[in-house]
Amino acid sequence: MTARTRLLEDIINVERYPMEGDDESARQRLIEKHRLELQTKLYCTLPNFVAQAALEAMAAEAKQLRKSAYHNNSLRNCYLHQQQDPSLDAGHARNLLDRSSTRMVAYDQISETSVLKAFYHHDAVRSLVAQIVNEGSLFDNNDPYQPANYVCYEDGDESSWHFDADNSFTMTLMIQPADDGGQFEMSPHTRTDTDQNYDRVAQVLRGERDDSVVSVGREPGALCIFKGCNSLxxxxxxxxxxxxxxxxxxxxxxxxQVGDARVNQTIYGPRVGA
Ligand SMILES: O=C(O)CCC(=O)C(=O)O
Ligand SMILES: [Fe+2]
Structure with missing residues (x-):
């Protein structure tokens, strides 16, 4: 069986998420609920989206591939840059560097028969996400490394405060939560398209705006769609x-669409060339 021919019910909890079939009104309710949630909160979660057996297969594959993952370990600011700017104060948001440490398994390292790939390439999944983000059609990314990844965090790993570089949306699936920590937190609307709001950003980075921080619940199987480009x-x-x-x-x-070769090298390591 190839990655693209699995049945939807083998991957998705179709009882809870009626994405195909005759019940068009149930499908529309599902879309409207999450579209509204994303618009108002800047994130939406679809709990228990992925079927248990599919989730277990993904977890087993990720654990097996963990040894070939690239350890992406850096000091960076929240704009994803590793250099400070000496023309700015030491306490400026651009000069506050923090550690990030994650283990990246790239698309080309994952089997063609992987359930993760079947999920990503399934028309019903892509089409549901397109309607939730309300931006017309979506297409698979054609990069050799980027389309679908496993990201693993070991004891001590973290991803420090940042804005995503991409202006659209980010989509993640919780396959296995940590015993402790590994919480996904967001400070919505930290900046806007026209105002960097550096003071407020620096306050969040220094832990002075915990009142603004929401913790996004993540049970195994929960899909999360969020807008991370203006929200730390x-x-x-x-x-x-x-x-x-x-x-x-x-x-x-x-x-x-494909990714930038230098960005890929930073994320996936020297083996991917530049
Ligand atoms: O792992 C997560 O929950 C979120 C990671 C993240 O910030 C991202 O993918 O942009
Ligand atoms: Fe992010």
Missing amino acids: HRVTPVRGDTLRIMGVFVYEFTPG
């Missing part, structure tokens, strides 16, 4: 021996 977000340090395993997926608004 982070993954708190993981504690304990249980790997935190996420699926991360990239859909595009135009067909044939």
Whole structure:
């Protein structure tokens, strides 16, 4: 069986999420609910979206691939840059560097028969997400490394406060939460398209605006769609021996998109060339 021919009910909890079939009004209710949630909160979650057996297969595959993952370990600011700017104060948001440490399993390392790939490439999944984000059609990303990844966090790993570089949306699937820590937190609307709001950003980075921070609940099988380009977000340090395993997926608004070779090298390591 190839990645693209699995039945929807083998991957998705179709009783809770009627994405195909005759009940068009149930499908519309599902879309409206999450579309509204995303618009108002800047994130939406679909709990228990992925079927248990599919989730277990993903977790097993990620654990097996963990040894070939690239350890992406850096000091960076929330704009994803590793250099400070000496022309700005030491306390400026651009000069506050923090550690990030994650283990990246790229698309090309994952089997063609993987359930993760079947999920990503399924028309019903892509089409549901397109309607929730309300931006017309979506297309698979054509990069050799980026379309669907496992991101693993070991004891001590974390992803410090940052804005996502992409202006659209980010889609993650909680495959296995950590025993402790590994919480996904967000400070919605930290900046806007026209105002960097550096003071407020620096306050969040210094932990002075905890009142603005929401913790996004993440049970195994929960899909999360969020707009992270103007809202600081982070993954708190993981504690304990249980790997935190996420699926991360990239859909595009135009067909044939690939990633930047230098960005890929930073994310996936020297083996991917530049
Ligand atoms: O792992 C997560 O929950 C979120 C990771 C993240 O910030 C991202 O994928 O942009
Ligand atoms: Fe992010």
